[in-house]
Amino acid sequence: MLKHYLAASTLAIAMATALPAAATEIAIGYLRAEQPAPPVLSNLRPDPADLGIAGAQAGLADTRTTGQFLGHDYTLDVVSVPPGGDVLGAARAALGSSRLLLLDAPADTVLAIADLPEAQGALLFNVAAPDPVLRDAECRANVLHTVASTAMRTDALIQVLLAKRWTDIVAVAGAHEADSAFMDALDRSAGKFGLKIGKRKIWAFDADMRRAASTEVPLFTQDLGDYDVLLVADELDDFGEYILYNTWRPRPVAGSVGMTPQTWSPALEQWGAVQLQERFRDTSGRDMQPEDYAAWAALRSIGEAVTRTGFAAPDALRAYILSDEFELDGFKGRPLSYRGWNGQLRQPIPVVHPRALVALAPVEGFLHQVNELDTLGLDAPEVDCTAFGD
Structure with a gap:
């Protein structure tokens, strides 16, 4: 009061x-x-x-x-x-x-x-x-x-994966700083909602993939094993498009490409x-x-x-x-x-593919004691911010 x-x-x-x-x-x-x-x-x-x-x-x-x-x-x-x-x-x-x-x-x-x-x-x-x-x-x-925030976007994505029961997760991340930050946020969000990202690989190619993707990407993703969904951390739009439809196993792709969480x-x-x-x-x-x-x-x-x-x-x-x-x-x-x-x-965070809305997070069933929107991103007990006095 x-x-x-x-x-x-x-x-x-x-x-x-x-x-x-x-x-x-x-x-x-x-x-x-x-x-x-x-x-x-x-x-x-x-x-x-x-x-x-x-x-x-x-x-x-x-x-x-x-x-x-x-x-x-x-x-x-x-x-x-x-x-x-x-x-x-x-x-x-x-x-x-x-x-x-x-x-x-x-x-x-x-x-x-x-x-x-x-x-x-x-x-x-x-x-x-x-x-x-x-x-x-x-x-x-x-x-x-x-x-x-990146945390809001990755929380939204993990909520959608849980709702779809895609809980066996692997990942491919780029080497740029923004990619690492997005991958870190994905790890945090997965842990927040009781999941864990399994096998992961760093994108290792720096050559033009436009002709080689159909042969190189299947080999690159082969040792990821079986999984429900492949997360891609490619915040610079560098290589993610070449992952789509070229994975060794025919599985959905999400993260920076495929099914993506966006501010708008x-x-x-x-x-x-x-x-x-x-x-x-x-x-x-x-x-x-x-x-x-x-x-x-x-x-x-x-x-x-x-x-x-x-x-x-x-x-x-x-x-x-x-x-x-x-x-x-x-x-x-x-x-x-x-x-x-x-x-x-x-x-709310729309989780979309390029032509349609998949889900609008927070997803039904993810509850909060005050505001369900605060299930996305850093909630009050999670932050070390003293400037606002709350």
Whole structure:
């Protein structure tokens, strides 16, 4: 009771001292730290140049629809820093113009920006870095996370495997850092739900597989033995496509390819998702991707908080967003909210193949004492985050 009273008091004080947003401009920044693309075996699906940015612009359009009736004028200033550029300098400049900033950057850059003196008192949204550590020991009070963490995605996948009774699991992992992190998350999720990943192999090829996959991959996977499902950790889209339909045993493939857990997918068609997809295609000319959805959700979170409170100051918005009163319609069948212990956006995770939804996690039967969405990712007892005071 005391914790809820203090939270309510904090919200009331913040709202009382914030400047009213009516008839004012709510300036929002979007800062992208461009990353050099690593060499991969396949380049069939290059990232669009406006990845993430298009999602923020779609969120801006949706937010302006409501804001125009309330006298709220939202603007979005996008800054993209090339590899090797002065990201921190760009962040200081962006924070000088807006105290609300979306960060499309790797985890170390997010932390460096959050720790800037200029960022104290600002409200930052991590829309790209899935690293669980940002929601754990390295959390920051001024950073909220709309991109699903790697742990949320792997928890969703393991729930689906259990529901299908695919419990005899083997794995193939790439050698990149992101692949190792995804494999570690798969191991953690399997243990969390009482499973264990059995035999595993590291992807050992660095040659063009387009002609050799049908002969090399069966031999590579032969000694994995029999199993229910093969998990692939290939977060860079390097080799996973060559695993599909080429394994020694005809078994389902999941993880980074095949049946995949995503923050968002074009395969979502219920709960008004089709309308969101269509609006996005009309403005961007392509499908909404997970990075776009995370940026859209950040923009919409700001808009929803401004609409409900009537204030635009970061402290007032943060207090409301982290309160029990906040809900966001994320077109995923359940209202979305933020975890008070680490700032992560609670959200269902679609587990999909490229053309259809397989399941929406949390899967029926996975229960939680407070919110079933907290079966996905780091629950309060699991985190070592003290910045949020919960």
